[in-house]
Each structure stands twice: as structure tokens, then as C-alpha cells.
Amino acid sequence: MAHCTSFPYEPVAEIGGGAYGTVYKARDTESGKFVALKNVRVQTDQNGLPVSTVREVALLKRLEQFDHPNVVRLMDVCATPRSDQETKVTLVFEHVDQDLKTYLEKAPAPGLSSDRIKDLMRQLLCGLAFLHSNQVMHRDLKPENILVTSQGQVKLADFGLAKIYSCHMALTPVVVTLWYRPPEVLLQSTYATPVDIWSTGCIFAEMFRRKPLFCGESEMDQLGKIFEVIGLPQEEEWPTGVTVSRKNFPAVKARPITDFVPEINEQGAKLLMQMLTFDPLKRISALNALEHLYFQDEETSNQDETL
Amino acid sequence: MANTCGPIDRWQPMEAGDSRMNAVNMEPECRWVSLPPQPHICCLFLPNWFLTEDCVETCVFYPHGLQGLSSLQALVPSLLRREVEKALEKLDLIWDRHYAWDMFLDMMRTQNFVPITDLPGHFTDANRAILVDWIIQVHDLLQFQEETLYLAIHLLNRSLRHLKVQTANLQLLGMVCLFLAAKKEESLLPEVSALCSLMDHAYTKHQLLRMERKVLSSLKFDLSCCPALHFLLIFSSVAHCSAMVVWMARYLLELSLLEDRCVAFLPVQLAGAALCLARRVLQESLTPAGEAAWCLASSIHVGSEPTLLRIMHILASAAAKAHARETCATFLKFSSPETMHVSRHPGLRTAVGLLGECS
Incomplete structure (x- = not known):
């Protein structure tokens, strides 16, 4: 070196x-x-x-x-x-020793408590809201670049380097995971900060499932797997000017998210669906997600007695 | 005295407006962590906003038993907040009004400055002034934005602290600082070869690019600065200053770049001092509304009046002799009709006399 x-x-x-x-x-x-x-x-x-x-x-x-x-x-x-x-x-x-991927793998069965998940999500969204309010998008959020310190503090890594990296990536043959990519990126449409919210939704689901939500092998396969859960979007929601046609996909209906994430509570499921919204403009923002009832309801909290 | 803050009853109508009172937002100003307050910044939230720069010697105290005092005090930050938000929007410094106040607080918190003691010994005040004057000329020639100049000088001050540069290479360093500032701020960049010819090919392209890497590494790529100019424009907008006052303040602020003694002051203080001095020199008569606006803008500087006065003395003596100095690029720039000939204003020759003794 x-x-x-x-x-x-x-x-x-x-x-x-x-x-x-x-x-x-x-x-x-x-x-x-x-x-x-x-x-x-x-x-x-x-x-x-x-x-x-x-x-x-x-x-x-x-x-x-x-x-x-x-x-x-x-x-x-x-x-x-x-x-x-x-x-x-x-x-x-x-240097933080552990990322969210190993943190999830190391969690003893049956996985993280719902309180722990809520705390991780709150920290993750706090970090994102900070980046977004400074006009920085992550663009490649995944469990590997969400670090978790030994005190349980979440720290986002690898943000804001998208353009520098893309410069670099032209030089190196690489395989980048598609699993956390939102539809607008897979469709090569325009994108902005909502991309990170989609990825956060995928990670939210993964915290309960302890395995990824959408494991596509190609862009088209990834989109197909997404639509199996959220349903094929309406014709008018399909972005204009993209090469991939909506007709390539079977007209599947949305299935209840609890089929895929059975452990999630009602407010959690609502928040998750607002994050996994096809239209990036209708997707919830990081700031609004932090205000969501999911973070206010205390039914799963062990703080109940003190309230 | 024209500059004195208006009597307290001028604020009463606002206090009476209940709907405005409801708008008072007492949410904490900090979004995540509480940073240790710095004296000149926390003063923004002190209730004694009614002190103005003229109250330095004669402190004004509220008469006892004034009704609604606490609510009145609470109103001011929200009033100021609204005016600052409007100013930022008008100046096109923000992309979303929702974040405007946060952005202003960020500007206040993250001002950085170079303590004067850290400038290298062999680099005399006169040398520094000559170099800055030359940068001002090149900046003008390349038709860059004003922010770029402030950033370039900020980078220069910091580079001088971190890098060992021989006197023979100071010009190269100055050019690289301007080039990096342009990379950060400008949409159109000059070619490196063009920059070399502006230096009469005293240095090669290779030397320039090597210096670029050296500067970037020594500054750790930290190229952000809050230009004093932005504070000046925000304050003058909040204070509803006339075009003439603003031009003169811009002139005085640019003169501060040449003064090595000014390196030690915060951008917000330099901007405040330039604006105060311009008002003193021009002595424009004000409407009650104008006085109230000035009073509100001054509340930002509560607690740092002695510092402002010190800066005003430096700027006043710089302006008084600017026409006769060798380094007169700024004087000439601000003598044009577009800038309302402010640098030639006769009041500047005797400005020091307006300020009295410096404490």
C-alpha cells in the first residue's frame, strides 16, 4: 500500500x-x-x-x-x-466490528425481540433522516453496511460515495446485491432519497424473518419477487420512459405482508407497507416514519409498567 | 440616536396579537445531540435581545413589573426565525423552507476560523495582503461568484496553518485554493493551463496538480465554510437595509479578507461589524419599522458587541487608507457605478472618528 x-x-x-x-x-x-x-x-x-x-x-x-x-x-x-x-x-x-448481517445471524433463536427491532429501526431512520436532510442519499443500504456497536448503537456506513464508487466500479468487475434495490432503480427510472426507504423496509422485514425478503437473481427476477408481495402496480403507476414493460409480469395481487413477516405487529406492518410502496413519491419519508404510530405504541414495550 | 433600539412600547402591538403568540415555537433548537454552547452562539437564545450594538456602554434594563415580559422575550426568537427563513428563501440559499432554521443554526454552529497565532512567521502581514489582493484580481478576471472568493481565502488561511510552503510557492498555493474553491462552487471551470498562464508560467501544470493534492490532503478534503457574505446578506435582509448600506457592507467585508487581524474572528462577527459600520458611515434616517427590523437583526450579536466594535475599528482604518494602498483591487472593484461607488464615499475617510475609543 x-x-x-x-x-x-x-x-x-x-x-x-x-x-x-x-x-x-x-x-x-x-x-x-x-x-x-x-x-x-x-x-x-x-x-x-x-x-x-x-x-x-x-x-x-x-x-x-x-x-x-x-x-x-x-x-x-x-x-x-x-x-x-x-x-x-x-x-x-x-472501525466497528459487527454489521447488522452478523448481528442478526448471531441472535439466538427465535431472533431479536420486537423491542430490539424497534430500537434498531428508530436509530436506522434517525441516521437516514439526518443524511436526507443534508441531501445525501445512501443508494446502497443493506445489512452489511449498517454497523451495530457492542453497545447496540446503529451506525450507517458507506453513504454518499455512490458517484465516487460508480467511477471506481467501472474499473472492477463486481457483483452487487439486488435484494435491497427499489423498483425505480431496477427499472432504471429516476430516483432520489426514497430509494433508501425501500431498502430500509426490506431490512425491517429481514430483522423479523432473519432472512432477506426478496432474493432475486436478476433485475427482472427481483422485480417479479417484489410484485409477488406488493402486487403488480397499476398501469398508471408504472414509470414512463422505462424500457421494461409492465406486460412482462403476471398480474398478481398484493398478499398480506403478515404472510411473509408473521411476527410483525399491526403498526409495524402498516409502516412496512408504507416503506414498500411502489411509487417513490408516495413512499413514506424517514422523518415521517419516525413519527409513525409504530414508534409511539407501547404495547410491545417492556416499559408498560412504568407508564 | 438613530441606531438605538426603539423604546419598548414599539413591541407591544406584537405582544398583543394572540395569534402570533401561539405561533411561538419553543422546541429545542438542537435536533439530536446537545453541543456545548459557545458564548457567541447561545446568545441568540438569550432573552435580553433588546441590547443593540449601541447599548455596549449603556446597558438598558427592563423596568420592573413590565407586563408579559416573559412571553415577549419568547416571541423574539420566533420572530427572528421567521425573518431568517424569509431571508434564506429570498437569497435562494435553501431548497426547502422546512429546513431553513435548522440550516441557519448549522451555519452558526459550524463556523470555523483560524487563530491568528498559527500563521507562519515568515509570512508577513504585507505578504498576505499582496497574495489576497492578487487572488481577488484573478477571481474578478475569471468572473467567479463572490462565495468562491470567500471560500478561497478560507482555504488559504487553513492551508497556511497546515502546510509548510516556501515564499516562492505562495502564489501557487493561492491559485490552488482559488481553483479548489471553484471546483466546489462554480459550474464552469477554467483549464489548469489557463491558470498557469495567469501566473506567467512560473509553475508547471504538474506542480499545480501536485499542490492540489497536497492541499486537499492537508485539509482532509474539508472544503466547507460558511462565508461571512451569507451572514451579511441574511442580516441585511432581516434588517431591511438599503442597497447602499448593503454595498458598503460588502465592500468593508471584502476589505476584511486582506486584514490578517480579521482571520481570528468568526464570519458572523465580521458580517455584523461590516453592516454596523456601513450604517454608521451612511447615517440614513430610519422609519420606526426600519429601526425595529435593525433591532431584531442585532439580537443575533448580543454578547459579542465588544468584538464587533474591535472589528469595526479595523475595518474603518482599512477603509480610510484603502485608496492609497498598493493592494487596492477591492477599492477599485467597489468604486464602480454598479456598486454605487461605495469605496469612494467620503464618510469612509473619517469613519474611525465615528467609533470613539476602542475598548
Whole structure:
């Protein structure tokens, strides 16, 4: 690894050959704490670092000033030249040992309590509302990049790098999971912050099921699996200007979500359906989701006695 | 005295309006974590909003037994909030009014500044002024937005703290700071080769790009700043200032970029001081509504009046000799008809005298 000058991080292990480049666990030689190093290669032309990289990393740094509890800390950034055409940008994040995927796997049967799920969801939505109010969308939310500290604190990781990564991904053959992708992305229509709400809905269901809700093998298969649950949308809801026709899919009706997520309570099911809404404009926002009755009703809470 | 905050009865009609009282929103100003309050920021929420910059020496106290005092005090942040929201919208600084107040509070909280002691020793005040003056000229030539200039100087101040740069490379550093500010703010970028020719090819493209990486790494890609200009525009909008006052304040604020002593002050203080000084110099007569608006805008600075006065002294003496200085790009820029010739205003020559002794 080429290092920045006075780069005080000592790699300990490779923790992922991830879709977006190699991730290393490293030790901060000054504090002794572990960090996660992410290297992103960006093309540099004759005008230096691309404007998109400069702006996106600057935005991440700006978010850092707010010190949000549900967003992973970005501790350091540096740029090192690899060649005339390429610069390596190294992002140094705080290291959290566990992601939501392993957290769910490690939970003893019968899985997480409904209170625990509610708490995780509240934190997840808090982090998202913060990102969205700063005009940052995650675009690739999944259990692997939702970190859970040993104290049970949720921290979102890997956000706001979509454009930098897509630059990088052109260079690396990668397989990206489709399971948390919303219909508008699968249909290659326009998309915005509601994409993250869809993914959050998928993850919400997965917390109860302990397995993913929609496991498609291709874009079309993924859409088919989605419609088996939420039903084929009406003709007028289908986005205009997309190449995939609605006629490719069987006219299936929506099935009760409790068929797929039997453990969920009534308000939880209502919130879940508002997140898994086909039309991104009608999908609930992170701020509104936090106001949802699901988070106010105390029927599943063990706080009952104190109220 | 024209600048004095209006007598308290001017506020009574608002107090009487019950519907307005109901609109008072006392929700906590912080969305998730309580940050340690900074003295100059928490003053925004202090009830003694009626102090203005002129009350520095003579503090005004409420007469005892004034009816509805507490509700009246609670009203002001909401009034200010509404005016700030309107201003942000008018200035096109927000995309959703729903987030406007949060954004303003974020601006107040995240102002960063470089303590003056950290500027390197070999970099004299005169050197710094010459470099900034040159950046101002290049910025003007490239027709960048005003925000870009403020960001460039902010990046320069911070780079000087973090990087060891030889005097011979200061021009290159200045150019890179302007280039990075443009990458962050501008939609049209000049070619690197064009920038090199603006420096008479004293440096190669390769050197410029290497400096870009050095600056980005040393600043950890942190390119955000709250330009003092935005605070100036918000305050002048809340205070309903005349175009002439705003132009003069913009001139004074740009002069502050050349003053190394101003590096140590917060953007919000620099903006407040520039606006106060412009009003003092121009001495425009105000309607009661105008005075009330000014009073409301001043409430933002409660607690930092002595600091504002210190800055006003610096700006006043800078403006008094601006025409005779070698570094006069800003003076010339603001002498144009489009800027209402503010830099040539005769009142600026004697502005220091208006301020009295600096405490």
C-alpha cells in the first residue's frame, strides 16, 4: 500500500475485497484504535481530481461536523497519486466490528425481540433522516453496511460515495446485491432519497424473518419477487420512459405482508407497507416514519409498567 | 440616536396579537445531540435581545413589573426565525423552507476560523495582503461568484496553518485554493493551463496538480465554510437595509479578507461589524419599522458587541487608507457605478472618528 506522507495507520487485515475496492482493518499508530481504511481509485485528468470527488468527499467532511450518533465517523481522508491518470483517495473510518448481517445471524433463536427491532429501526431512520436532510442519499443500504456497536448503537456506513464508487466500479468487475434495490432503480427510472426507504423496509422485514425478503437473481427476477408481495402496480403507476414493460409480469395481487413477516405487529406492518410502496413519491419519508404510530405504541414495550 | 433600539412600547402591538403568540415555537433548537454552547452562539437564545450594538456602554434594563415580559422575550426568537427563513428563501440559499432554521443554526454552529497565532512567521502581514489582493484580481478576471472568493481565502488561511510552503510557492498555493474553491462552487471551470498562464508560467501544470493534492490532503478534503457574505446578506435582509448600506457592507467585508487581524474572528462577527459600520458611515434616517427590523437583526450579536466594535475599528482604518494602498483591487472593484461607488464615499475617510475609543 502506498501511503500518504505521515500516514499513521498500520494495516492489520483485509476485511473485504468489497464491490467498491479493498477495505482494510488498520491500527491508528497514535491512538492504538482500530480504523477501517477504504481505498477508492479515481481517474484524474489534466484538470486534477474530478469535481464530483472533491464535492462528495467535502460533503462527507461537512456531515462529520455534526457528529451524528447514527452515522459512522470519517476520521481522515488523503489523496495519493498512483499515476498521471489515477489518484488513490483513502477514507479512514472508525472501525466497528459487527454489521447488522452478523448481528442478526448471531441472535439466538427465535431472533431479536420486537423491542430490539424497534430500537434498531428508530436509530436506522434517525441516521437516514439526518443524511436526507443534508441531501445525501445512501443508494446502497443493506445489512452489511449498517454497523451495530457492542453497545447496540446503529451506525450507517458507506453513504454518499455512490458517484465516487460508480467511477471506481467501472474499473472492477463486481457483483452487487439486488435484494435491497427499489423498483425505480431496477427499472432504471429516476430516483432520489426514497430509494433508501425501500431498502430500509426490506431490512425491517429481514430483522423479523432473519432472512432477506426478496432474493432475486436478476433485475427482472427481483422485480417479479417484489410484485409477488406488493402486487403488480397499476398501469398508471408504472414509470414512463422505462424500457421494461409492465406486460412482462403476471398480474398478481398484493398478499398480506403478515404472510411473509408473521411476527410483525399491526403498526409495524402498516409502516412496512408504507416503506414498500411502489411509487417513490408516495413512499413514506424517514422523518415521517419516525413519527409513525409504530414508534409511539407501547404495547410491545417492556416499559408498560412504568407508564 | 438613530441606531438605538426603539423604546419598548414599539413591541407591544406584537405582544398583543394572540395569534402570533401561539405561533411561538419553543422546541429545542438542537435536533439530536446537545453541543456545548459557545458564548457567541447561545446568545441568540438569550432573552435580553433588546441590547443593540449601541447599548455596549449603556446597558438598558427592563423596568420592573413590565407586563408579559416573559412571553415577549419568547416571541423574539420566533420572530427572528421567521425573518431568517424569509431571508434564506429570498437569497435562494435553501431548497426547502422546512429546513431553513435548522440550516441557519448549522451555519452558526459550524463556523470555523483560524487563530491568528498559527500563521507562519515568515509570512508577513504585507505578504498576505499582496497574495489576497492578487487572488481577488484573478477571481474578478475569471468572473467567479463572490462565495468562491470567500471560500478561497478560507482555504488559504487553513492551508497556511497546515502546510509548510516556501515564499516562492505562495502564489501557487493561492491559485490552488482559488481553483479548489471553484471546483466546489462554480459550474464552469477554467483549464489548469489557463491558470498557469495567469501566473506567467512560473509553475508547471504538474506542480499545480501536485499542490492540489497536497492541499486537499492537508485539509482532509474539508472544503466547507460558511462565508461571512451569507451572514451579511441574511442580516441585511432581516434588517431591511438599503442597497447602499448593503454595498458598503460588502465592500468593508471584502476589505476584511486582506486584514490578517480579521482571520481570528468568526464570519458572523465580521458580517455584523461590516453592516454596523456601513450604517454608521451612511447615517440614513430610519422609519420606526426600519429601526425595529435593525433591532431584531442585532439580537443575533448580543454578547459579542465588544468584538464587533474591535472589528469595526479595523475595518474603518482599512477603509480610510484603502485608496492609497498598493493592494487596492477591492477599492477599485467597489468604486464602480454598479456598486454605487461605495469605496469612494467620503464618510469612509473619517469613519474611525465615528467609533470613539476602542475598548
